[in-house]
Amino acid sequence: MANLLYTSVSKFGGVNSVYHKVVSSFPKGMQMAFAYGSGVFKQEGQKDTKQNMMDFIFVVNEPAVWHEQNLKQHASHYSFLKRFGPNVITMVQESAAGLYFNPIVPFGDRVIKYGVISTKTFTKDLVQWNKLYVSGRLHKPVMIIKPPDDDTVKDALKTNLESAIHFSLMFLPEKFSELDLFTKVASLSYTGDFRMLFAEDPFKVENIVSAGIDNFRVLYQPILLSTDYLYWDEKEKSFEQEYTYNSRLYHLDKIPGYFLGRIGRRDVETVYSMRDVLAQDSQCNNLLHDSLDEIVGDSSKKQSLKGILTGGLFRSSRYGSSKCNKWLKSGKK
Template identity: 65%
Template sequence: MAKFVYPKFGVTNPIYQKIVTSFPSGMQMAFAYGSGVFKQQGQTETSQKMMDFIFVVNDPVSWHRQNLKENAHHYSFLRRYGPGVISAIQESSAGLYFNPMVPFGDRLIKYGVISNWAMAQDLVQWRHLYISGRLHKPVVMVKSPDDEKANDALKTNLKSAVHTSLLLLPEKFTEVDLFMQISSLSYTGDIRMSFGEDQNKVRNIVNGGIDNFRILYKPLLLNSDFLHWDTEKKCFEQEYSHRARRYHLDLVPGNILRYIYSREVETLDGLRDVLAQDRQCNNKLYDALQKTVSRSSKTQSAKGILTGGFSRSTKYGADKVKKWFGSRNK
């Protein structure tokens, strides 16, 4: 089987590499994402937007220790407590520590730090559906992982997104429907979508980057059983049988299924068998996703006030709320 390599998209900018290399060594992977990197529908340019980054590090304590020496001003008051406390806070909740609204040249950046272990757990098990959800959408891989296990985890995450989404979609759906469902998985139950995020966020992401979604997911869709592309009608058709549901459920991460209670079974395989015969399977799966995301979004948002500091968090939150009001008036 060919080794999975995360695709390179047509969004190139030398500043991405410059930003990543300006931070301490020890990153195993780094990627850029968001509206400061990818132009979304209704967006004329990206240069005025904050650029978002995720840095994956092997040893968070050592990395933060060095970053505190070089960039202490990036941190909130928590810098006073040192790298051990910062790393402990990072590992709580969804495993990320964010420094927002950091000046870099004439731009602002936000960067999150996560350990290899926390990233792998979320990609494979969807423990929080946070970093895994971010990677359901196209990103610019500034530093690609060298580790084969990390590449396998990236691929597993994408496969899980496809098969979970197919269980939530009807028998016939368009390409945009599919990519919107995939992109929506990590926003299901997110408190920010109720107050603080653009209500058209998912549609703007998909419509603005449809070609990148095709590049990211085409290899997986071509090899998916029970799915057919109708070239005449320009839509997907899927088999909605017990056998098809069982096939897809095998690729839904176990952590999501654990939120679905059934007194009839004690094992995940048994639960998959029961759900495959249940016509309410999609609703139960949606509820499980909602519980997972709701829990992680609440704790991560609360943690963001500490890591960002009151002043920056207030400014960042105000910008989000402004977008939210603007999207509701459209």
């Protein structure tokens, strides 16, 4: 899968880049590490990424072992939960969306936030969309610092991108632009996220896509070129798709079965039957949207509440305050 997902860190300054220095300062045992957000990728209306916090996610094979080592190296990064040891920290990590975040951590002249997630939980969300948290983050371009070496993880990453495209195509008309498609893809993980009401820039999705559309294009190109019922005019940066029962069934087949199962049609016994019924249902998109809203809403609320424990009251308040300030500033534009 030769695209931005596996972009070498050399493009961003090689092994001497600040991103690589951050990752190398933490314990080994990572299956994958990536950076994301406005501290890494410039967004529309943003003058410089250096003023923003850098966000990282570390996918680790053995969370308890990793936290034990990290507590020895970086105990100051943790809240009061460090007193209970790595096993309790890991137990807390596995709740909500399955990540343990340490926010507002100084690193040289920058500030970072990093989340830790187990390889098992990470892979499950990519394939099933059971939380649509880290999987949703990966619908958008990220900077891979440490690529995965496990084929199961690699396949799961590809599956997640495919699901995002096929889900988004269900909501688009017969003719649409690249901007329409990538805006829909980027919006999936924010649908139902309560933070969008008061703690996130309401123009966040548009800012991400408009400034990074070239990255979206590179990330999704292999999938778009191999998608049936879709014609991509790369020169005109536009698409045409067939809008038929067969095309809808084709797209539904690429959407995770767990996700479709959450729709809860009592008259349908199997996921396969669910896809057939939905492909003919005029309310299909409403049902898909409601399921998306429910899953994202549930995981985002629980993960945010957990953040008070993992980040500590002071740092969590400081982090939340910075988010609200961004939201207020965006409203004045």
